[in-house]
Amino acid sequence: MELVVTDLSVARGGVPVLEGVAFTVRAGEALVLRGPNGSGKTTLLRTIAGLQPALAGHVGLEREAMAYAGHADGIKAVLSVRENLQFWADVFATGGIDPALAAFELEGLAERPAGGLSAGQKRRLGLARMVVTGRPVWVLDEPTVSLDAAAVGLFAQAVRAHLAGGGLALMATHIDLGLAEARVLDVAPFRAKAPALDDFDGAFL
Numbered sequence: 001m002e003l004v005v006t007d008l009s010v011a012r013g014g015v016p017v018l019e020g021v022a023f024t025v026r027a028g029e030a031l032v033l034r035g036p037n038g039s040g041k042t043t044l045l046r047t048i049a050g051l052q053p054a055l056a057g058h059v060g061l062e063r064e065a066m067a068y069a070g071h072a073d074g075i076k077a078v079l080s081v082r083e084n085l086q087f088w089a090d091v092f093a094t095g096g097i098d099p100a101l102a103a104f105e106l107e108g109l110a111e112r113p114a115g116g117l118s119a120g121q122k123r124r125l126g127l128a129r130m131v132v133t134g135r136p137v138w139v140l141d142e143p144t145v146s147l148d149a150a151a152v153g154l155f156a157q158a159v160r161a162h163l164a165g166g167g168l169a170l171m172a173t174h175i176d177l178g179l180a181e182a183r184v185l186d187v188a189p190f191r192a193k194a195p196a197l198d199d200f201d202g203a204f205l
């Protein structure tokens with residue numbers, strides 16, 4: 001299993017953001033995307049996860065291999081923590097949810113309605129969903145937002161376990177996860193160039 005991204009160009013709102021992005025992430029590896037606000041990390045992750053079309057280039061893995069966690073946690077507020085995870089286990093036809101509850105220390109919150117959780121607890125539940133999917137490729141956008149230091153440690157542990165099990169992870173984050181083994185890719189060199197104006201005067205009309 002490997003994620004091979006070749007000459008990928010991505011756009012937001014029809015405007016090219018990054019172009020010529022290329023990298024490979026192999027089983028057991030994590031790649032962290034870095035870059036300033038607005039540099040295109042979210043757009044790149046969404047494109048790789050198949051949530052929006054690419055302008056050009058190729059993602060060498062099918063969407064079904066990936067589990068994506070974006071800024072929204074994808075939580076059903078009226079369901080309990082346990083019911084939320086069971087829902088995802090049913091959707092992905094995977095086994096029990098206990099390892100996911102344990103990985104993010106959610107056992108004590110299992111019967112609580114998810115809508116009443118704190119922001120960090122909701123994020124822990126959203127990340128526990130990744131464990132439940134059983135999918136080998138985790139695509140994570142700012143996974144540690146709202147997490148305290150202890151929960152960041154739980155997340156790093158969960159990623160390590162995922163890699164050790166033959167999975168791989170691609171994530172955008174501004175903070176140091178303590179995953180020394182993760183490679184880092186700065187997206188800034190891939191910034192799309194502004195298109196050349198072929199009608200300079202017309203641009204002012």
Ligand SMILES: Nc1ncnc2c1ncn2[C@@H]1O[C@H](COP(=O)(O)OP(=O)(O)OP(=O)(O)O)[C@@H](O)[C@H]1O
Pocket residue numbers: 012013014015017035036037038039040041042043044
């Ligand atoms: N609808 C839109 N039309 C045009 N440009 C947009 C639209 N929505 C977002 N953008 C721009 O696209 C660029 C890429 O945004 P993106 O969210 O991918 O960046 P990011 O690297 O994830 O940023 P952050 O670190 O702040 O999360 C930004 O400059 C943003 O302002």
